[in-house]
Amino acid sequence: MSKPAILVLADGSVFHGKSIGYDGFTIGEVVFNTAMTGYQEILTDPSYHHQIVTLTYPHIGNTGANDEDTESRSVYAAGLIIRDLPLLHSNFRSNISLQDYLIKNKTVAIADIDTRRLTRILRDKGAQAGCIYVGTDEAKALELAKSFGSMAGQDLAQRVTCNELYQWTEGEWHLPVSNNGKAYETQNQPEFHVVAYDFGVKHNILRMLAERGCRLTVVPAKTSAEAVLALNPDGIFLSNGPGDPEPCDYAISAIQKLLATKKPIFGICLGHQLLGLAAGGKTKKMTFGHHGANHPVQDLDSQKVLITSQNHGFEVDEASLPANVRVTHRSLFDGTVQGIELTDQSAFSFQGHPEASPGPNDVAYLFDRFITELRKAKTA
Numbered sequence: 136m137s138k139p140a141i142l143v144l145a146d147g148s149v150f151h152g153k154s155i156g157y158d159g160f161t162i163g164e165v166v167f168n169t170a171m172t173g174y175q176e177i178l179t180d181p182s183y184h185h186q187i188v189t190l191t192y193p194h195i196g197n198t199g200a201n202d203e204d205t206e207s208r209s210v211y212a213a214g215l216i217i218r219d220l221p222l223l224h225s226n227f228r229s230n231i232s233l234q235d236y237l238i239k240n241k242t243v244a245i246a247d248i249d250t251r252r253l254t255r256i257l258r259d260k261g262a263q264a265g266c267i268y269v270g271t272d273e274a275k276a277l278e279l280a281k282s283f284g285s286m287a288g289q290d291l292a293q294r295v296t297c298n299e300l301y302q303w304t305e306g307e308w309h310l311p312v313s314n315n316g317k318a319y320e321t322q323n324q325p326e327f328h329v330v331a332y333d334f335g336v337k338h339n340i341l342r343m344l345a346e347r348g349c350r351l352t353v354v355p356a357k358t359s360a361e362a363v364l365a366l367n368p369d370g371i372f373l374s375n376g377p378g379d380p381e382p383c384d385y386a387i388s389a390i391q392k393l394l395a396t397k398k399p400i401f402g403i404c405l406g407h408q409l410l411g412l413a414a415g416g417k418t419k420k421m422t423f424g425h426h427g428a429n430h431p432v433q434d435l436d437s438q439k440v441l442i443t444s445q446n447h448g449f450e451v452d453e454a455s456l457p458a459n460v461r462v463t464h465r466s467l468f469d470g471t472v473q474g475i476e477l478t479d480q481s482a483f484s485f486q487g488h489p490e491a492s493p494g495p496n497d498v499a500y501l502f503d504r505f506i507t508e509l510r511k512a513k514t515a
């Protein structure tokens with residue numbers, strides 16, 4: 136039998152439901168994600184560290200979970216909030232139910248709550264601190280929710296980064312599963328060496344770079360520019376990650392030094408925000424951010440509308456950008472900056488998630504663009 140659980144927001148809103156995960160409580164910033172599926176990739180995206188995710192799609196768990204659809208080594212989301220957990224799950228790749236997966240990963244989660252009411256509160260008031268509490272003590276849950284504070288000012292990249300550098304060779308996922316029984320193929324003949332800063336990197340980014348001919352050395356968030364250059368890379372990648380980009384001063388100054396070498400640089404999400412800061416711009420907290428797998432973004436050069444995967448609560452402030460930074464992509468939801476490039480060297484970035492996982496592949500062409508830039512620089 137499921138135990139009763141409550142969700143309490145810092146504004147005092149209370150929701151009653153049932154526990155579908157680990158016993159106990161969790162606190163974090165409550166955000167809503169509009170993806171219809173991809174819950175396992177969402178839960179394991181390190182960018183969700185200290186965030187409790189509510190999924191607006193009402194049925195979550197239909198396809199169970201498996202050992203492959205993870206974006207990192209473990210669940211990073213602080214908790215999960217859903218409307219309905221189906222009684223049965225079914226998929227040929229599933230080997231565990233969502234509920235058992237949550238329990239195994241010690242993730243506190245609640246179901247049977249009105250996620251539409253919750254989402255309306257978050258849209259009107261903005262993302263706010265909350266607590267999922269297995270039990271019924273509302274006063275205690277409110278006190279815990281309030282103790283979280285704000286995501287603004289929190290440097291979480293250094294908490295989720297790797298301890299030591301490592302090599303990555305695994306390419307993209309393919310069906311049917313290959314002869315050796317592995318869905319991911321190792322890429323053996325790389326054309327370029329890319330150093331990837333791990334601020335909380337999602338594995339599919341590394342897979343897409345490896346698939347396109349990159350040998351990857353993944354380095355911890357606080358690696359100096361000098362140490363990166365000593366690895367003699369053809370280009371540098373700046374990963375996604377949790378928290379506020381502004382306090383990551385170590386990364387911002389390293390990126391400034393790397394920009395000075397004119398080596399090609401590509402950034403995604405937190406990496407995009409850090410590139411904007413290193414170039415002299417500013418970032419700011421959004422009201423409720425963008426989280427989903429169905430957000431329209433326009434490529435301002437081709438005029439094409441792309442359906443994108445999104446997960447961010449901060450944005451690059453367009454008004455703060457210096458003259459050598461051009462806006463290349465814009466959100467069609469709210470007009471905010473979704474992509475930038477430096478006009479005087481090869482450095483560009485995207486605010487959403489071109490690697491999808493979950494979501495559509497409309498923006499995958501940015502990986503190809505990075506490869507073109509690496510090739511140009513190598514043959515110059």
Ligand SMILES: NC(=O)CC[C@H](N)C(=O)O
Pocket residue numbers: 182374375376377378379380403404405406446447448449450
């Ligand atoms: N996915 C990400 O890299 C998120 C970037 C940053 N933590 C934000 O919330 O805006």
